[in-house]
Amino acid sequence: xxxxxxxxxxxxxxxxxxxxxxxxxxxxxxxxxxxxxxxxxxxxxxxxxxxxxxxxxxxxxxxxxxxxxxxxxxxxxxxxxxxxxxxxxxxxxxxxxxxxxxxxxxxxxxxxxxxxxxxxxxxxxxxxxxxxxxxxxxxxxxxxxxxxxxxxxxxxxxxxxxxxxxxxxxxxxxxxxxxxxxxxxxxxxxxxxxxxxxxxxxxxxxxxxxxxxxxxxxxxxxxxxxxxxxxxxxxxxxxxxxxxxxxxxxxxxxxxxxxxxxxxxxxxxxxxxxxxxxxxxxxxxxxxxxxxxxxxxxxxxxxx
Amino acid sequence: xxxxxxxxxxxxxxxxxxxxxxxxxxxxxxxxxxxxxxxxxxxxxxxxxxxxxxxxxxxxxxxxxxxxxxxxxxxxxxxxxxxxxxxxxxxxxxxxxxxxxxxxxxxxxxxxxxxxxxxxxxxxxxxxxxxxxxxxxxxxxxxxxxxxxxxxxxxxxxxxxxxxxxxxxxxxxxxxxxxxxxxxxxxxxxxxxxxxxxxxxxxxxxxxxxxxxxxxxxxxxxxxxxxxxxxxxxxxxxxxxxxxxxxxxxxxxxxxxxxxxxxxxxxxxxxxxxxxxxxxxxxxxxxxxxxxxxxxxxxxxxxxxxxxxxxxxxxxxxxxxxxxxxxxxxx
Amino acid sequence: xxxxxxxxxxxxxxxxxxxxxxxxxxxxxxxxxxxxxxxxxxxxxxxxxxxxxxxxxxxxxxxxxxxxxxxxxxxxxxxxxxxxxxxxxxxxxxxxxxxxxxxxxxxxxxxxxxxxxxxxxxxxxxxxxxxxxxxxxxxxxxxxxxxxxxxxxxxxxxxxxxxxxxxxxxxxxxxxxxxxxxxxxxxxxxxxxxxxxxxxxxxxxxxxxxxxxxxxxxxxxxxxxxxxxxxxxxxxxxxxxxxxxxxxxxxxxxxxxxxxxxxxxxxxxxxxxxxxxxxxxxxxxxxxxxxxxxxxxxxxxxxxxxxxxxxxxxxx
Numbered sequence: 032x033x034x035x036x037x038x039x040x041x042x043x044x045x046x047x048x049x050x051x052x053x054x055x056x057x058x059x060x061x062x063x064x065x066x067x068x069x070x071x072x073x074x075x076x077x078x079x080x081x082x083x084x085x086x087x088x089x090x091x092x093x094x095x096x097x098x099x100x101x102x103x104x105x106x107x108x109x110x111x112x113x114x115x116x117x118x119x120x121x122x123x124x125x126x127x128x129x130x131x132x133x134x135x136x137x138x139x140x141x142x143x144x145x146x147x148x149x150x151x152x153x154x155x156x157x158x159x160x161x162x163x164x165x166x167x168x169x170x171x172x173x174x175x176x177x178x179x180x181x182x183x184x185x186x187x188x189x190x191x192x193x194x195x196x197x198x199x200x201x202x203x204x205x206x207x208x209x210x211x212x213x214x215x216x217x218x219x220x221x222x223x224x225x226x227x228x229x230x231x232x233x234x235x236x237x238x239x240x241x242x243x244x245x246x247x248x249x250x251x252x253x254x255x256x257x258x259x260x261x262x263x264x265x266x267x268x269x270x271x272x273x274x275x276x277x278x279x280x281x282x283x284x285x286x287x288x289x290x291x292x293x294x295x296x297x298x299x300x301x302x303x304x305x306x307x308x309x310x311x312x313x314x315x316x317x318x319x320x321x322x323x324x325x326x327x328x329x330x331x332x333x334x335x
Numbered sequence: 336x337x338x339x340x341x342x343x344x345x346x347x348x349x350x351x352x353x354x355x356x357x358x359x360x361x362x363x364x365x366x367x368x369x370x371x372x373x374x375x376x377x378x379x380x381x382x383x384x385x386x387x388x389x390x391x392x393x394x395x396x397x398x399x400x401x402x403x404x405x406x407x408x409x410x411x412x413x414x415x416x417x418x419x420x421x422x423x424x425x426x427x428x429x430x431x432x433x434x435x436x437x438x439x440x441x442x443x444x445x446x447x448x449x450x451x452x453x454x455x456x457x458x459x460x461x462x463x464x465x466x467x468x469x470x471x472x473x474x475x476x477x478x479x480x481x482x483x484x485x486x487x488x489x490x491x492x493x494x495x496x497x498x499x500x501x502x503x504x505x506x507x508x509x510x511x512x513x514x515x516x517x518x519x520x521x522x523x524x525x526x527x528x529x530x531x532x533x534x535x536x537x538x539x540x541x542x543x544x545x546x547x548x549x550x551x552x553x554x555x556x557x558x559x560x561x562x563x564x565x566x567x568x569x570x571x572x573x574x575x576x577x578x579x580x581x582x583x584x585x586x587x588x589x590x591x592x593x594x595x596x597x598x599x600x601x602x603x604x605x606x607x608x609x610x611x612x613x614x615x616x617x618x619x620x621x622x623x624x625x626x627x628x629x630x631x632x633x634x635x636x637x638x639x640x641x642x643x644x645x646x647x648x649x650x651x652x653x654x655x656x657x658x659x660x661x662x663x664x665x666x
Numbered sequence: 667x668x669x670x671x672x673x674x675x676x677x678x679x680x681x682x683x684x685x686x687x688x689x690x691x692x693x694x695x696x697x698x699x700x701x702x703x704x705x706x707x708x709x710x711x712x713x714x715x716x717x718x719x720x721x722x723x724x725x726x727x728x729x730x731x732x733x734x735x736x737x738x739x740x741x742x743x744x745x746x747x748x749x750x751x752x753x754x755x756x757x758x759x760x761x762x763x764x765x766x767x768x769x770x771x772x773x774x775x776x777x778x779x780x781x782x783x784x785x786x787x788x789x790x791x792x793x794x795x796x797x798x799x800x801x802x803x804x805x806x807x808x809x810x811x812x813x814x815x816x817x818x819x820x821x822x823x824x825x826x827x828x829x830x831x832x833x834x835x836x837x838x839x840x841x842x843x844x845x846x847x848x849x850x851x852x853x854x855x856x857x858x859x860x861x862x863x864x865x866x867x868x869x870x871x872x873x874x875x876x877x878x879x880x881x882x883x884x885x886x887x888x889x890x891x892x893x894x895x896x897x898x899x900x901x902x903x904x905x906x907x908x909x910x911x912x913x914x915x916x917x918x919x920x921x922x923x924x925x926x927x928x929x930x931x932x933x934x935x936x937x938x939x940x941x942x943x944x945x946x947x948x949x950x951x952x953x954x955x956x957x958x959x960x961x962x963x964x965x966x967x968x969x970x971x972x973x974x975x976x977x978x979x980x981x982x
Contacts, residue, residue: 170346171353173591174643178598179635180357186620186628187361207591260481267483268602272617286485290606295493295504303493307486315481319474562765563779565720566828567751572782576767583769655769659811 063327070327073320080313084129095124095280106301113301116292121285125305128282132263132313135197135281139262142201143208144255150205151212152239156220162213169206169213177203178268185269190277200265208254215250219243249328256321260314267310282306339657343647347640354636358629359409418630423622429630432615437634439507440611442528444600447535448589454536455543456585460578462544463551472544479541484599488534488606495530502530505608531607539596546588550581583654590646593639669695669835669868674730674741676717686941687713689892690730692967693975695835700861700869702879702900704915705889708938714889715837715872717741719750719757735834752783756833756866760840762824766812773808776827783831790830797826797865801856818849825856829865836866842878854882877919880904885973888912891938891949894967898974908970908981910954948978956980 064070093099100118104110112121154165181199188195219225220243228238244251269275270283271290289295289302400408412419418429462472496504508514509523554560554577563573604613612631619627651657672692677684688710695701705711716722718732718741727742734754740746759765767775776794777787795805801822812820821841829836838857842850860866873879879886880900887897888911896909907913914934936953939945945952947962954961960979967977 167346167349171350174346174350174594174640175354176594176597176635176639178594179601179632180354182601182616182620183358183628183632184361186625264481264483268485268598271483271485271602272605273620283483286489290489295489295497295606298493298497300493303486303489307483307489311478311482311486315478318477318481322473322477558759558761558764559767562759562761562824563767565751565757565759566779566783567748567753568779568782569748572778576770580767580769655771655811656813659814 064324067323067327069319070323073316073318073323076312076316077320080129080309080316081133083126084133087126088123088130091120091123091126093120093123095119095127097123103297103299112305113299115288115302116294116299121301121305124280124285125282125309127280128285128306129309129313131193131276131279131281132266132310134193135200135266136259136263136313138194138197139200139204139266140255140259142198143203143205143258143262144251146201147205147208147254147258148212148251151209152216152243154209155213155216156235156239156243158217158220165209165213169209172203173206173210175203178265181265181269182272182274185274193276193279193281196266196269196276197262200262200269204258204261204265208258211254212247212251215247216243219246249324253321253324253328256317256324260317263310263314282310336651339651340647343644347644351636351640354633355410355413356406358633359406413633418633419626421624421627423618423624423627429626432627433612433630433634436610436612436615439609440600440604440613443531443535443604443609443611444597447532447539447600448593448596451536451539452543452585452589455540456547456582458540459544459547459549460551460574460581462548463555464574469548473548476541476544476548479538480545482538482541483602484534484538485602485606487538488531488603491530491534492606503527504530507608507610527607527609531603531609534603534606535596535600538599539592542592543585543588547581547585550584551577554578554580583650586646586650586653590643593642593646597635597639668697668733668735670731670733671718672731674714674717674732675728676713676721676725677728678713678724679726680724680942683942684726686944687725687892688717689941689944691889691894693887693894693897695868695870697867698861699885700858700871700883701897702876702883702886703870703872703889704874704876704879704886705895706874706938708891708941709889710892711872711889712839713892715757715839715870718835718837718870719755720744720747752828752833753831754833755835755837756828756831757837757839758825758828758841760843762841763817763820763844765824766820768812771809771811772815772823776808776830779827780830785831794826794830797830798823800859801826818845818852821845821849821853822856825853825860829860832865834867836860836869838869838871840872840874842873842875850878851881854878858882876904876915888915891944892941893949893964894975894977895950896974896976896978897967898976902974908974908976909978910956910980911950 096119098118100110100114100120102114102116102118104114106113110120110122112125114120115124150165150169154162154169181203184199185191185196216239225238225242228242233241266275266281267283267286270281271287273287273291275281275284275287283306285306286303289299289306294300294302416430418433421427421429421432424432458472459476462469462476492504495501503509503526507524507527508520509527512520512523514520555573557577557580560573560577563576600611601613601616603609604611605617608614612635616628616631618624619631671694673690674688674692675686675690676688677686687708691710691714703711703714713725716725717727718739721727721741721744732739732741734750739750739755766772770778780787780790794808798805798807803819803822803826807815807819807823815823825841841857842853845853857869857871861869871879871883876886880903883900885897886900886903888895888903888909890911896903896907896912898907903912904916907916911934914932918931918933920931934953939949939952947964948954948957951957951961965977965979967975969975970981
């Protein structure tokens with residue numbers, strides 16, 4: 032689930048770059064981006080895994096479920112991550128699992144982002160009773176222990192796809208994004224250029240999309256990254272309990288099977304260590320990348 | 336004061352409503368006869384028991400009654416403390432099973448939440464002292480918070496439990512023992528408790544450290560900090576003020592993180608076969624015991640709501656600004 | 667007491683080079699003198715006032731001397747400066763309204779601050795009460811949290827705190843900028859009263875509002891682009907300024923009773939030079955109507971008549 036701690040605190044939110052001169056800040060941002068170690072390292076790791084997930088599977092001879100090898104082999108030249116109880120190649124499973132991880136992160140995080148940002152913008156811009164109602168809604172979903180709720184929902188559904196899982200996750204992890212976006216949008220909405228747009232009769236949606244959102248674009252992007260991470264962790268949790276998608280492979284599923292078939296007791300560490308390591312690496316790299324991005328976009332944080 | 340708490344309680348009541356309604360609605364949204372399919376899945380060997388169960392559930396679900404009546408019945412039985420009878424462990428009431436598991440979960444959750452919060456905050460504050468420390472603690476914090484709870488549990492169970500043999504890697508107490516207030520039992524309990532606790536503690540720690548570090552930096556750059564330093568106040572006074580002020584949002588952060596940590600505890604228990612709610616839920620899922628599952632979920636919701644409320648009260652006590660505002664504010 | 671500043675240079679280190687924000691001002695401040703420090707944004711007045719008490723993160727001391735009552739003030743050494751801070755040099759910051767810890771009762775914060783500076787609160791408490799009364803605050807302000815006070819009350823409290831230890835030099839950094847006109851007057855008068863009662867010996871009042879500072883200052887010093895333009899008794903500056911910048915600055919002030927139709931407000935065309943790579947010679951050269959080749963050489967800050975210093979070749 033999303034760790035709310037790495038959330039860029041709305042009170043220390045990056046200042047919006049001047050909308051007036053887009054050229055210079057953009058070039059400056061690029062300059063700093065290329066020199067920020069956190070950003071570079073984080074991005075490299077993420078891209079590496081993305082590559083593994085996207086590019087590797089077509090090159091693999093066997094599918095993740097194929098039982099063709101001797102069981103419980105430790106990592107070797109032929110089976111980089113060893114094999115399972117049933118002779119399945121763990122590296123194959125890993126590669127396919129990474130692909131599913133990115134998918135869930137994108138979809139789940141994306142859905143949560145869309146919902147959260149919409150609610151946040153509307154609440155922050157409109158204010159008044161709309162804000163009150165949306166706040167109430169946000170607080171309710173926030174307090175609800177969502178992974179537990181997901182357990183219940185997933186337990187009742189017989190079989191479902193990665194898309195459905197992403198949908199469920201997205202529907203439950205948007206609250207803090209809504210809060211963060213709302214407070215930013217609130218402060219922006221009181222600025223003069225928004226008042227001007229309002230007075231000229233521009234419709235609210237246009238104001239939000241054209242004036243407010245672009246000025247928070249870096250903030251929105253960073254929020255999305257955090258939602259991505261949260262979705263990945265939530266999906267892994269669900270898969271681990273056995274409530275994951277019925278088809279396909281995922282890193283959480285690998286760990287689930289490892290525990291189910293006693294890998295812990297048998298000391299078959301190559302079954303459960305790599306998948307968790309993969310998740311930690313991807314999510315951790317995204318978080319660190321996020322910090323780097325914050326430094327790039329927020330000049331005050333840059334070290335001299 | 337009344338308004339402040341009134342709103343919070345209203346949100347909690349709404350949440351409870353939502354949770355109960357979700358619980359009630361989900362089985363009815365699934366196609367087919369919910370009871371028959373569940374019973375078939377549970378594959379009870381004893382047909383007499385199956386009959387009794389079916390009748391009971393029928394009454395419980397009241398599928399012959401109009402929907403609103405079913406809903407009402409659900410609430411009524413809830414307030415009577417009747418969460419139903421476990422399918423998997425027939426005829427034990429769900430409430431009994433849950434009550435048996437709760438102490439273990441609480442024993443895991445409370446210490447790890449509280450201790451990780453304090454220690455994490457301390458680390459975060461420490462990180463803000465020097466750039467070198469910051470560059471070590473911060474990435475570590477991020478990696479910890481990115482670690483899936485069950486994976487760290489697996490790592491600890493395997494390395495310290497099985498390979499090194501320092502601690503047991505499964506169960507909540509020795510298999511041969513019975514719960515009792517004896518030293519042997521308590522020692523065994525603690526032995527089995529340590530690894531799950533450590534696992535929960537470490538992951539949660541990361542989040543607090545990062546949050547606190549950010550908050551401290553924010554406070555150290557604030558205007559009151561600047562003023563104090565301009566007047567020559569020593570670093571430790573400035574740091575002390577910054578620390579106290581940074582703790583406040585961390586308290587609210589605790590409330591927000593509660594759902595996550597509870598979920599993490601559930602996963603950790605599963606890895607260690609530790610007999611708390613998490614393990615119970617796993618078995619409920621595996622055995623298609625929906626009453627148990629629903630009961631556990633409701634229980635968790637209630638627990639989280641109560642904890643939230645407690646945190647709200649603590650916050651009011653600790654932050655003077657809130658108290659003052661409620662008493663009338665500026666002259 | 668006297669403050670002697672000579673050739674003080676403080677630059678800001680940036681990725682693109684050094685911003686020469688404070689480039690060598692030299693002046694003295696006599697005992698009991700209230701000096702108004704005027705100039706537009708970027709003139710270096712804030713840098714100067716900050717340099718005298720606490721260098722900011724990005725400021726780098728480059729050179730120059732500061733001597734207070736015969737003692738060298740180690741502006742380059744943060745730790746050594748602590749002996750001077752609050753006890754001999756103090757500041758009323760620009761952000762006075764948010765200068766107090768929001769979660770601490772004011773009295774408690776003052777006590778902790780004083781104790782940390784080696785002053786026993788018990789000994790100074792009565793004086794604190796007296797001064798609070800002087801500025802029109804009740805004693806029980808000490809039992810309150812900052813958020814319970816209005817903006818004006820917070821301002822006054824901070825003024826009392828900053829001057830509690832009777833510093834030789836007080837820097838009032840734009841203390842009137844955020845206030846309404848009547849409060850501005852009250853604050854200005856309080857500053858004078860502090861000096862008259864010898865709570866502080868001398869004062870530097872940083873402002874961009876010359877018309878206000880004229881009311882209370884003995885002398886006025888005008889800065890431009892990191893350098894001194896002119897320093898003279900207040901009356902002289904207003905009535906007989908010699909530096910072209912000062913003249914134009916005063917001309918751009920609206921006159922009471924004069925309408926727009928009768929006389930247009932004049933400004934000073936152009937803008938101050940960037941200090942990353944400042945122009946050679948007099949920095950006002952580009953905007954000055956009197957400039958010529960001579961101005962390619964930086965004019966020295968000389969005394970053209972008693973107590974009146976100007977840095978301009980054209981000062982008659």
